[in-house]
Amino acid sequence: MLPGKVPPKILEKLVFTHLGAGDKRVLIGSGKGIDAAAIEFGDRVLVASTDPITGAEENIGFYAIHINANDVATFGARPRWFLTSILLPETADEATLKGIVKELHENAASLGVSIVGGHTEVTPGLNRPVVVGTMLGEVNREMLVTSNGARPGDVLIVTKWIGLEGTSIIARKKRDELERTFGKKFTDRAGGLINLISVVKDALIAAKIGVNAMHDPTEGGIANGLHEMADAAGLGFKVYADRIPVREETLKICRLYGLDPLALISSGALLIAAPRKNASTVVSALEREGIHATTIGEFVGNPNVRVLVGENGEEELPQPKSDELWKLI
Incomplete structure (x- = not known):
C-alpha cells in the first residue's frame, strides 16, 4: 500500500x-x-x-x-x-x-x-x-452536525485556502532551496501558513447558522476531502476549478516540485455543505470574522457524478491514492 x-x-x-x-x-x-x-x-x-x-x-x-x-x-x-x-x-x-x-x-x-x-x-x-x-x-x-449529512443541492463552501498545511510543511523542509528560488520573504510567508491551520472558529460559526455537514480535508487534500464527504452521504458533486481558492505560495511551490495542489494536505481549509438558503449567510458571517470563504460548487444526487468543471468542460475528479506531500518526504 x-x-x-x-x-x-x-x-x-x-x-x-x-x-x-x-x-x-x-x-x-x-x-x-x-x-x-x-x-x-x-x-x-x-x-x-x-x-x-x-x-x-x-x-x-x-x-x-x-x-x-x-x-x-x-x-x-x-x-x-x-x-x-x-x-x-x-x-x-x-x-x-x-x-x-x-x-x-x-x-x-x-x-x-x-x-x-x-x-x-x-x-x-x-x-x-x-x-x-x-x-x-x-x-x-x-x-450536532454530522459528516454524512450533506444533501443534494447543498452548496459547497470552502474556508481560507487549500493546501495550507502542505505548503507550510514543504516551506520548512525545503527552506534553503525555496529561498534560493523565491526569496526569504516568500519562504517565510509560506512557512507562516501554519498559523491558519485551525478551523475551530470557522466550524463553530457555520454550525451556529445551520449547515448540513462539515469536513476537514487533510491527507489527499481537497480532492480527497470532497470524495470523503460524498462517500459519507452517498452523493456526487460538481465543483468549479476557477472558484477553488489557492494561495500564490501554494501554486508556486506545487509547480516547482510537480505537485497537484488539489491533492496536497489541506488542514486549515474547511469544507461546508450548506442548504442553499443559508449559503450566503454562512459566507457573510465567516467574512465578517476575517475568515475567507468561497462557494465552489454543489452536491448532486447521483453518486457517480464527481466532476471538476474547468476550461475544457466537465472532467472526472479522481480520488487521490496518496497525498502529494509524500512525494517529498
Missing part, C-alpha cells in the same frame, strides 16, 4: 467489519469520510476524534492539537479534552520531549482544551517522533 490513508475499499473490507460490540448510544461511528464519533449522553453529545502526526517533525505538538480539534469542531462541538501518546525514537533526548509537550500545552491552552492523559515511550525502529492524539468535545444534541 502507498503511504498515507488506507484506501476506502480496504477500510470497508478489513476495518469497518471489525468494530467490536454495537452500542445504540453511538449516533455516528466509523465509516468512510467520517471525521469523528458522536456518542449520546442525554441532551449532550460527546464527540471524539483521533489522528496521528507522522508527516511533520517540526511543530509536531502544534499539529497534534489543532488537527484533532478540527475534526471535533466539524461536528459543531467545542474541543474540551485531549489525550496523547508520544512515541520517541531512541535518538531522542529530554530536550526533544520537552519541546513536544511545551507545544502541546501552549496550543491546548489557546483553545481552552485540557490535556487529561496519555502515554509516553521510547520506541525502537522509529526515525522521528510520532504523536497520536485523541480529542474530546461536546455539543447540545440539537446542534
Whole structure:
C-alpha cells in the first residue's frame, strides 16, 4: 500500500467489519469520510476524534492539537479534552520531549482544551517522533452536525485556502532551496501558513447558522476531502476549478516540485455543505470574522457524478491514492 490513508475499499473490507460490540448510544461511528464519533449522553453529545502526526517533525505538538480539534469542531462541538501518546525514537533526548509537550500545552491552552492523559515511550525502529492524539468535545444534541449529512443541492463552501498545511510543511523542509528560488520573504510567508491551520472558529460559526455537514480535508487534500464527504452521504458533486481558492505560495511551490495542489494536505481549509438558503449567510458571517470563504460548487444526487468543471468542460475528479506531500518526504 502507498503511504498515507488506507484506501476506502480496504477500510470497508478489513476495518469497518471489525468494530467490536454495537452500542445504540453511538449516533455516528466509523465509516468512510467520517471525521469523528458522536456518542449520546442525554441532551449532550460527546464527540471524539483521533489522528496521528507522522508527516511533520517540526511543530509536531502544534499539529497534534489543532488537527484533532478540527475534526471535533466539524461536528459543531467545542474541543474540551485531549489525550496523547508520544512515541520517541531512541535518538531522542529530554530536550526533544520537552519541546513536544511545551507545544502541546501552549496550543491546548489557546483553545481552552485540557490535556487529561496519555502515554509516553521510547520506541525502537522509529526515525522521528510520532504523536497520536485523541480529542474530546461536546455539543447540545440539537446542534450536532454530522459528516454524512450533506444533501443534494447543498452548496459547497470552502474556508481560507487549500493546501495550507502542505505548503507550510514543504516551506520548512525545503527552506534553503525555496529561498534560493523565491526569496526569504516568500519562504517565510509560506512557512507562516501554519498559523491558519485551525478551523475551530470557522466550524463553530457555520454550525451556529445551520449547515448540513462539515469536513476537514487533510491527507489527499481537497480532492480527497470532497470524495470523503460524498462517500459519507452517498452523493456526487460538481465543483468549479476557477472558484477553488489557492494561495500564490501554494501554486508556486506545487509547480516547482510537480505537485497537484488539489491533492496536497489541506488542514486549515474547511469544507461546508450548506442548504442553499443559508449559503450566503454562512459566507457573510465567516467574512465578517476575517475568515475567507468561497462557494465552489454543489452536491448532486447521483453518486457517480464527481466532476471538476474547468476550461475544457466537465472532467472526472479522481480520488487521490496518496497525498502529494509524500512525494517529498
